[in-house]
Amino acid sequence: MNVIAGARDLVTRHLRESGIFFAFALIVILFSVLNPNFLSPGNLTNIILQYSYILILAIGMLMIIVAGHIDLSVGSVVALTGAVSAVVVIRMGMPWYMGVIAALVVGLLVGMWQGFWVAYVGIPGFIVSLAGMLLFRGMTYLVLDNVSLSPFGGTYYQVANGFSNGLLGGEGFDVFTVLIFAIAVVGYAVSQWRSRQGKIAYRQSVESIPMFALKIVLVGAVVMWFGYQLAQSRGLPLVLIILAVLIIVYTLVTQKSVFGRHIYAVGGNRHAAELSGVKVRRINFWIFVNMGFLASVAGVVYSSRMNAAQPAAGNMFELDAIAACFIGGASTTGGVGRVGGAMIGGLIMAVMSNGMQLMGVPQSIQQVVKGLVLLLAVAFDIWNKRRAAAAR
Amino acid sequence: MTLPTDGTRRRSPLLALREVSKSFGAVEALVGIDLEVHAHEVVALVGDNGAGKSTLAKIVAGVLSPDAGQVELAGNPVTISSPAAANELGIASVFQDLAVCENLDVTANVFLGQEVRNRLGMLDDGSMEVETRRLLERLTVRIPSVRTPLRNLSAGQRQAVAIARTLIGEPRIVVLDEPTAALSVAQTGEVLTHIERLRELGLGVILISHNLNDVRAVADRIEVMRHGRNNGSFAASASHESILAAITGAA
Numbered sequence: 001m002n003v004i005a006g007a008r009d010l011v012t013r014h015l016r017e018s019g020i021f022f023a024f025a026l027i028v029i030l031f032s033v034l035n036p037n038f039l040s041p042g043n044l045t046n047i048i049l050q051y052s053y054i055l056i057l058a059i060g061m062l063m064i065i066v067a068g069h070i071d072l073s074v075g076s077v078v079a080l081t082g083a084v085s086a087v088v089v090i091r092m093g094m095p096w097y098m099g100v101i102a103a104l105v106v107g108l109l110v111g112m113w114q115g116f117w118v119a120y121v122g123i124p125g126f127i128v129s130l131a132g133m134l135l136f137r138g139m140t141y142l143v144l145d146n147v148s149l150s151p152f153g154g155t156y157y158q159v160a161n162g163f164s165n166g167l168l169g170g171e172g173f174d175v176f177t178v179l180i181f182a183i184a185v186v187g188y189a190v191s192q193w194r195s196r197q198g199k200i201a202y203r204q205s206v207e208s209i210p211m212f213a214l215k216i217v218l219v220g221a222v223v224m225w226f227g228y229q230l231a232q233s234r235g236l237p238l239v240l241i242i243l244a245v246l247i248i249v250y251t252l253v254t255q256k257s258v259f260g261r262h263i264y265a266v267g268g269n270r271h272a273a274e275l276s277g278v279k280v281r282r283i284n285f286w287i288f289v290n291m292g293f294l295a296s297v298a299g300v301v302y303s304s305r306m307n308a309a310q311p312a313a314g315n316m317f318e319l320d321a322i323a324a325c326f327i328g329g330a331s332t333t334g335g336v337g338r339v340g341g342a343m344i345g346g347l348i349m350a351v352m353s354n355g356m357q358l359m360g361v362p363q364s365i366q367q368v369v370k371g372l373v374l375l376l377a378v379a380f381d382i383w384n385k386r387r388a389a390a391a392r
Numbered sequence: 393m394t395l396p397t398d399g400t401r402r403r404s405p406l407l408a409l410r411e412v413s414k415s416f417g418a419v420e421a422l423v424g425i426d427l428e429v430h431a432h433e434v435v436a437l438v439g440d441n442g443a444g445k446s447t448l449a450k451i452v453a454g455v456l457s458p459d460a461g462q463v464e465l466a467g468n469p470v471t472i473s474s475p476a477a478a479n480e481l482g483i484a485s486v487f488q489d490l491a492v493c494e495n496l497d498v499t500a501n502v503f504l505g506q507e508v509r510n511r512l513g514m515l516d517d518g519s520m521e522v523e524t525r526r527l528l529e530r531l532t533v534r535i536p537s538v539r540t541p542l543r544n545l546s547a548g549q550r551q552a553v554a555i556a557r558t559l560i561g562e563p564r565i566v567v568l569d570e571p572t573a574a575l576s577v578a579q580t581g582e583v584l585t586h587i588e589r590l591r592e593l594g595l596g597v598i599l600i601s602h603n604l605n606d607v608r609a610v611a612d613r614i615e616v617m618r619h620g621r622n623n624g625s626f627a628a629s630a631s632h633e634s635i636l637a638a639i640t641g642a643a
Contacts, residue, residue: 202519268494336495
């Protein structure tokens with residue numbers, strides 16, 4: 001198989017996934033042409049800081065959507081966990097990590113609450129989380145006494161606003177940041193190579209060596225360029241480290257663990273999964289607990305970024321997280337979707353919002369555009385499914 | 393697994409149901425049913441709609457538990473409390489239309505609920521794929537790739553995957569509920585071949601079907617059910633008419 005045929009094969013086989021990737025690349029190119037500042041180091045850093053919490057939420061949401069549920073309460077949970085953290089840190093004067101722990105505990109409790117109703121009582125996630133949306137929003141107001149609490153300051157503030165910079169020096173750019181990205185690229189190349197060797201060992205088909213090399217070089221170049229841009233600005237955002245760790249861990253959980261496999265099975269055919277010995281209720285319970293946990297992480301990041309806890313924080317976050325999953329290839333009927341796809345979907349939303357903001361597009365138009373993109377993405381998914389069904 | 397040959401077959405059957413009853417509210421689905429299945433044997437359960445065939449299959453598969461009566465496995469009384477418990481006892485089932493996850497690939501379906509883990513506790517996809525290919529070869533199933541999602545396979549191939557998955561974990565009993573109901577003639581022929589392979593592998597097979605031709609083609613013994621009761625036991629060579637009479641109660 002030569003390089004071109006290999007590339008064509010790769011594209012047609014993964015039309016849904018590669019389609020989203022090309023769409024992302026196109027949007028980035030479009031905005032960089034329209035606005036020279038779009039790809040500036042400062043703006044790239046901003047995009048990460050502004051949308052990290054949506055991406056964190058999208059990870060948990062993806063697992064819920066794959067299992068065939070939906071969670072409308074995450075925005076309220078972000079607000080509630082941030083509020084609890086603020087009470088602990090600001091009002092009670094406890095150290096920053098006590099605030100983080102309190103937020104995570106509340107997030108886990110919220111997740112267990114919702115997981116219980118969905119998994120063991122059998123109420124649809126849509127209803128449980130709709131109730132949760134009101135419930136946890138109300139509790140946020142109660143916890144905060146209807147007023148904002150600020151500022152966190154200190155270490156807590158650094159979670160979402162801190163950078164690692166100057167650790168190893170560097171002229172005009174942070175060597176440490178570049179080094180971390182270089183390690184990431186090498187790690188990516190090694191893991192890809194090992195999985196390729198593994199496939200060969202098990203007599204599976206693999207892409208040709210030139211194709212493989214091209215993929216590694218392309219990904220490596222984009223990642224290194226991105227890292228260098230960050231290094232020229234304020235260095236490595238701490239929140240990017242949190243996000244990277246979460247993405248790696250959850251990609252492994254969803255693709256390589258038995259738990260992850262069972263989430264897909266439950267979403268694909270609940271009865272078949274049950275008859276095969278999959279503990280469906282336990283899966284449903286834990287994905288909601290997990291969502292509560294990730295919502296509390298997002299709550300910490302968001303309150304840290306705002307340097308305050310506000311009663312109305314996190315409004316509509318659930319919709320951004322859900323949109324990220326569907327734009328990123330998750331199926332509305334469950335069973336299909338990847339963490340990586342949801343991240344690209346979230347980045348598409350992020351890049352579009354940021355790009356339109358830079359161009360001074362009014363908020364109203366931004367909403368219209370984002371709504372249309374979501375609609376088209378799902379329409380493309382359905383068209384693609386029909387095409388596949390017709391080809392069978 | 394040691395395979396007892398016909399001459400040395402053990403006295404106690406592989407699976408025996410004794411006086412099993414099951415009611416749903418006022419409806420008596422099963423009334424004092426007896427059933428025996430031996431190794432190297434395909435036992436067909438036939439009967440009209442509502443005769444209790446699927447209820448019986450679900451009891452054996454651990455989906456339902458009987459109200460009364462006893463289930464014995466190789467002579468020992470057992471309680472099959474869940475599908476997972478049935479798997480552990482060596483009972484595997486294929487249910488009509490419910491058997492597979494279309495979004496998962498062949499390997500994932502075959503190993504669903506019984507995944508192989510590596511040293512790190514993660515999925516060992518490589519060895520599962522090798523084992524899947526081996527199982528499909530044993531059943532003489534032809535599928536382009538074990539990494540094809542099930543939604544891209546034909547109905548017959550999906551049923552073959554569903555049957556292949558019963559072979560995971562060295563089962564002794566396989567329950568097939570209407571495995572040919574949705575299939576074309578050619579696909580039905582292939583599935584019947586797979587069932588014969590299961591018998592050659594030394595398993596006891598319970599085959600539930602509406603189609604008397606299919607049943608007579610592969611079964612060693614035909615058990616007729618009517619209104620939740622045993623209504624006659626026939627050799628595969630019995631005439632179509634006599635079996636039909638037992639099914640409809642005309643006799």
